[in-house]
Amino acid sequence: xxxxxxxxxxxxxxxxxxxxxxxxxxxxxxxxxxxxxxxxxxxxxxxxxxxxxxxxxxxxxxxxxxxxxxxxxxxxxxxxxxxxxxxxxxxxxxxxxxxxxxxxxxxxxxxxxxxxxxxxxxxxxxxxxxxxxxxxxxxxxxxxxxxxxxxxxxxxxxxxxxxxxxxxxxxxxxxxxxxxxxxxxxxxxxxxxxxxxxxxxxxxxxxxxxxxxxxxxxxxxxxxxxxxxxxxxxxxxxxxxxxxxxxxxxxxxxxxxxxxxxxxxxxxxxxxxxxxxxxxxxxxxxxxxxxxxxxxxxxxxxxxxxxxxxxxxxxxxxxxxxxxxxxxxxxxxxxxxxxxxxxxxxxxxxxxxxxxxxxxxxxxxxxxxxxxxxxxxxxxxxxxxxxx
Numbered sequence: 090x091x092x093x094x095x096x097x098x099x100x101x102x103x104x105x106x107x108x109x110x111x112x113x114x115x116x117x118x119x120x121x122x123x124x125x126x127x128x129x130x131x132x133x134x135x136x137x138x139x140x141x142x143x144x145x146x147x148x149x150x151x152x153x154x155x156x157x158x159x160x161x162x163x164x165x166x167x168x169x170x171x172x173x174x175x176x177x178x179x180x181x182x183x184x185x186x187x188x189x190x191x192x193x194x195x196x197x198x199x200x201x202x203x204x205x206x207x208x209x210x211x212x213x214x215x216x217x218x219x220x221x222x223x224x225x226x227x228x229x230x231x232x233x234x235x236x237x238x239x240x241x242x243x244x245x246x247x248x249x250x251x252x253x254x255x256x257x258x259x260x261x262x263x264x265x266x267x268x269x270x271x272x273x274x275x276x277x278x279x280x281x282x283x284x285x286x287x288x289x290x291x292x293x294x295x296x297x298x299x300x301x302x303x304x305x306x307x308x309x310x311x312x313x314x315x316x317x318x319x320x321x322x323x324x325x326x327x328x329x330x331x332x333x334x335x336x337x338x339x340x341x342x343x344x345x346x347x348x349x350x351x352x353x354x355x356x357x358x359x360x361x362x363x364x365x366x367x368x369x370x371x372x373x374x375x376x377x378x379x380x381x382x383x384x385x386x387x388x389x390x391x392x393x394x395x396x397x398x399x400x401x402x403x404x405x406x407x408x409x410x411x412x413x414x415x416x417x418x419x420x421x422x423x424x425x426x427x428x429x430x431x432x433x434x435x436x437x438x439x440x441x442x443x444x445x446x447x448x449x450x451x452x453x454x455x456x457x458x459x460x461x462x463x464x465x466x467x468x469x470x471x472x473x474x475x476x477x
Contacts, residue, residue, distance in 0.1 A: 299320045
């Protein structure tokens with residue numbers, strides 16, 4: 090709103106009070122008449138913002154009704170009649186929806202008021218005949234006065250439109266900020282979900298498989314059972330540390346204090362029973378933190394899927410190729426495919442694809458021609474995170 094409701098009401102009250110005082114002063118010989126006219130006029134003008142056309146009609150009727158009234162040889166001053174019509178015309182121009190209709194109505198009211206003043210009866214006399222020369226002069230004078238009221242009304246109308254536009258732009262900016270905040274929250278939740286999935290899915294898959302293997306080997310091969318328990322303990326400790334690291338990230342501590350070397354996740358996969366070969370081509374340059382984490386998580390999730398779905402005695406090859414502009418990953422395994430009784434929520438491939446595309450990279454996964462499964466990703470080394 091271009092004016093607060095309280096300020097607008099106080100301003101309308103001031104305008105109405107001014108009309109009451111002016112009417113009483115201009116008909117001082119008959120103060121009750123001036124006061125009555127002013128009170129009716131003031132009450133009508135309280136609705137000049139919300140019902141400007143109706144207010145103009147009411148004020149016009151009041152003016153035409155009061156103009157011929159003569160009490161003790163006195164009558165309402167013509168200046169008060171025309172002023173009341175001018176104030177109502179200002180309201181119509183400023184607040185009505187249709188400016189053309191408003192201007193036409195205001196012009197008709199003012200011309201009619203001028204004609205009324207010219208022909209209304211004087212004290213003790215009847216209605217005066219129309220004097221066209223005097224009427225033309227009066228109309229010219231009235232149009233000059235009307236131009237002042239209309240200019241003020243147009244100024245008020247323009248100001249209201251400007252303020253309304255500013256309010257709408259501010260509301261639009263607030264909606265955009267709220268939308269951006271919701272998007273940021275959704276992106277952060279998706280990021281947290283990816284991190285939790287990669288940490289928990291990998292670690293629990295290793296723990297479950299090692300626990301099952303340890304139970305099977307407990308009586309037959311105690312040494313293998315102990316190795317399984319050690320792997321479970323080490324995997325659980327790593328998962329706990331990664332979750333603590335994730336909490337530190339969420340608290341703003343950053344990611345620089347965590348080692349995201351591919352070799353470490355390969356070592357854990359080997360300890361879990363996967364025969365993994367790591368092939369690194371090219372000289373590894375310093376990677377941006379986000380790219381390094383994406384490479385780490387994609388390899389981790391790929392080896393987790395190998396452990397879960399490739400069947401007994403799985404083997405895999407992790408190939409990391411560093412080039413001047415990007416890093417390419419390829420993880421292949423020689424398992425029997427993805428048919429397995431182990432449950433899967435289906436979020437792993439989606440998460441890997443999101444990690445690659447977040448930094449402007451590419452990702453694809455599917456059955457390898459030679460059998461097994463293949464995951465391939467390429468991530469630019471100079472890429473920054475791309476907004477979702």
